[in-house]
Amino acid sequence: MKPLKIVAGIILNPKRTEVFITKRHKNVQKTGYWEFPGGKVETRESYQEALIRELKEEVGIVVIKLNHFERSIYKEQGTLFQFDFFLVSLFENEPYGREGQKGVWIKLSNLKNYRFPKANISIIDRISKKNSF
Numbered sequence: 001m002k003p004l005k006i007v008a009g010i011i012l013n014p015k016r017t018e019v020f021i022t023k024r025h026k027n028v029q030k031t032g033y034w035e036f037p038g039g040k041v042e043t044r045e046s047y048q049e050a051l052i053r054e055l056k057e058e059v060g061i062v063v064i065k066l067n068h069f070e071r072s073i074y075k076e077q078g079t080l081f082q083f084d085f086f087l088v089s090l091f092e093n094e095p096y097g098r099e100g101q102k103g104v105w106i107k108l109s110n111l112k113n114y115r116f117p118k119a120n121i122s123i124i125d126r127i128s129k130k131n132s133f
């Protein structure tokens with residue numbers, strides 16, 4: 001089965017103590033859950049190109065530096081998802097919910113108090129630990 005490819009950005013402040021997350025819109029899958037901004041990789045697009053495009057569209061930043069952090073595969077209701085999470089540590093502009101969605105900077109240690117989709121459990125676990133990157 002061919003997976004649906006998703007890229008998402010872990011947008012960090014310069015001290016790498018906080019991350020910018022957004023809340024998913026109404027009327028889409030996973031309404032009301034928090035997420036790392038990102039979306040589906042389009043045909044003929046690389047993972048990096050997809051993430052740069054998505055972060056411009058969704059949170060208005062121009063990515064300068066990104067590093068691949070983790071890939072995970074997740075199956076839900078018959079759909080296979082492949083997630084690639086990137087650390088985004090340098091960018092232009094201040095991120096905001098460009099499509100009207102809520103966006104907040106939160107401490108990494110506080111991530112556990114926000115409701116994310118199940119597919120995010122392992123990544124949240126990893127980055128909320130001290131000195132994980």
Ligand SMILES: Nc1nc2c([nH]c(=O)n2[C@H]2C[C@H](O)[C@@H](COP(=O)(O)OP(=O)(O)OP(=O)(O)O)O2)c(=O)[nH]1
Nearest residue numbers: 006007008029030035036037038039040117119120
């Ligand atoms: N961006 C993002 N998506 C996530 C996360 N966790 C998680 O389960 N997902 C799921 C929700 C969606 O089913 C899918 C991402 O697709 P999306 O709806 O963001 O795709 P997109 O931005 O390309 O949106 P669209 O063009 O289809 O409107 O992955 C996450 O941390 N970030």
Ligand SMILES: [Mg+2]
Nearest residue numbers: 037038039040
């Ligand atoms: Mg999206």
